[in-house]
Amino acid sequence: MKSLLRLSVLLAIFLFAPQVSHGQFLKKLTKKAKAKIEQEAENRSEKRVNDKIDEEFDKAEDAIDGKEKDSTAKGSEQKGNQSGSTENGTETSDSQRQKGPNVVWSKFDFIPGDTVIFEDGPSIDEENGEFPSRWDLVKGQVEIANIDGENVMMFIDGNPTIVPYLKNSKEDYLPEVFTIEFDFYKPVNGNRISVSLFDDKNQKDAPSAMYMDIGSGRVAEKLAGVNGEMPGIDHTNSDDARWIHISIAFTKGKLKVYMDDTRLINIPHYSGNPSGLTLQAYWADLGEDKAFYFKNIRIAKGGVKYYDRVLSEGKIIVNGIKFDVNKATLKAESMGPINKIFQLMQKQPDLNFSVEGHTDSDGSETSNMTLSKARGKTVMDKLIEMGIAPNRLKSDGFGESKPIDNNSTPEGKANNRRVEFVKF
Known part of the structure; x- marks a missing residue:
């Protein structure tokens, strides 16, 4: 994708460079880049090939500007x-x-909120074909479906739109510091989704809100009271069919939005007041294989910086480090918190951590204990791989034995599924 963006930039430059023979230059550049790709692809990884492409485009840009390196x-x-x-x-x-170090999403700086206030997987207890029980319908049709062994919400027909089903949904249920995360599946040639930071069923009179369109090869934000759009970065392709991870962080007026590992929107002073959440899929159509799917939706309240937590509590509690179900395999979005811990340990060379895993009460005590220890070790090993000295880290796990919330709600379970970094 980075190479495609570079190619777009170069094409724009060519249009305004009459002193260059456009056709000849493009032909030579394309031929040269293609040859290098084919040569490198046989004995180098995809990453190395992409680096080589970037290098060739850098040279081309310099040549157009009349600069010689x-x-x-x-x-x-x-x-x-x-x-x-x-x-x-x-x-x-x-x-x-x-x-x-071989770290996925190494530049991803999104940090999930500390306390989960809404969480929906959806649960494995949801019945296939029924409307998701933790949501309310604004319009269209949405049902529970099972894909690759896990339940998801399937947006089927009629611009389907849903909002969280909460007792206080008519009020502002988003704190002044919060994060929102979810995964959605964009079908081949699917249109787009919309994320609104207000409740479209219960907060129609929200005085100042915002919504974002995601898909169709672009991301755009629209602010209440402001005409037009502020385009983000082209990051999807209308022909792609894939799962996409969205992360939203709001801190007292500062708004950031991420798609996978790329930050698309960064507003330092947003005057609006986000008050709720609405999810919509445009022109979803199951009959034309254009159904959209959503899963892993989470709203969390933000908190104190990591270093301040260590000073005041002697430990850092992180529920934003995520693993595959019943496994110790890290998910890519876990790298945000891990990167912050890594940076903190580099800045504070005397700071050592015991990395301790914790689970909710689902499953047996024995399996949860084993799983939590394995997860603690996985995070410790990742930090060592990134460059932290092994003698500054150790790992452990306590299963379900030390809950910090109840295990009777999805939100309580989400808070109990955590990794703690305890100073030693």
Whole structure:
């Protein structure tokens, strides 16, 4: 995708560069890039090939601007970067940079809220073909379906629109610091979804709100009282069919929106007042294989910075580190909190952590104990892989034995499924 974005930029430059023979330049550039891709693909990973494409496009951009790169300066710059700072502002050693680290979503800086106030998987107890019990219908048709062994919400027909089913839904149920996360499946040639930061059934008179369109090759935000759109980054393709992870963070007027590992919207001072949540899929049609699917919806209340928590409580409780069901395999979106812990430990060299896993009460006590220990070790191993010295970390797990919330609600269970970083 990065290469495609670069190609779009280059094409725009060509249109305004009359001194260059457009056809000849494009033909040579395409031929050269293709040759390099084919050559590198045989013995290098996909990442290395993409890096090579980026390098060739960088050269082309410089040539168009009339700039010649000094190979000596470039070599010196690369050498300096081997032991310099990363884009996250963290120091890395030569050996660490040569090693990798092989971290998915390494630049993902989204941190989920501390306390879950709404959570829906949907549950395995939901009956297939029925309307999801934790939601209310605004219009259209939505049903529970099972895909690859897990329940999802299937948006079927008629611009289906739903809102969380909450007792206080007529009031502002979003705190001034909150996060929202969910996964949705965009079908081939599907239109788009809309995410509204107000309850479209119970808060129709919301004085100031916002909604975002996601899909059809773009992301756009629309603010109440403002005409027009503010386009984000092209990140989807109308021909793609895939699961997409959306993350929204709001902190006292500061709004950020992420699609997978890319931050698309960053508003430092948003004057509106988000008050609820509405999910809508445009022109969903099961008969034309254009049904949309949603899962893993979570609204959480935000909290204190990690370092402040360590100083005041001696530990950091994180429920944003997620794993595959009944496994110790990290999900990609877990890298936001893990990256923050990594940066904190680099800035505080005397800070050591015991990484401790905890589960809810589903399943047997024995299996939960085993699972929690494995999850604690997985997170510890990831931090070591990223460059933290092994003697600064240890791991453990306590299963369901130390709940911090009740296990009778989805939200309580979500809060109990956590990883704690305890100072030692």
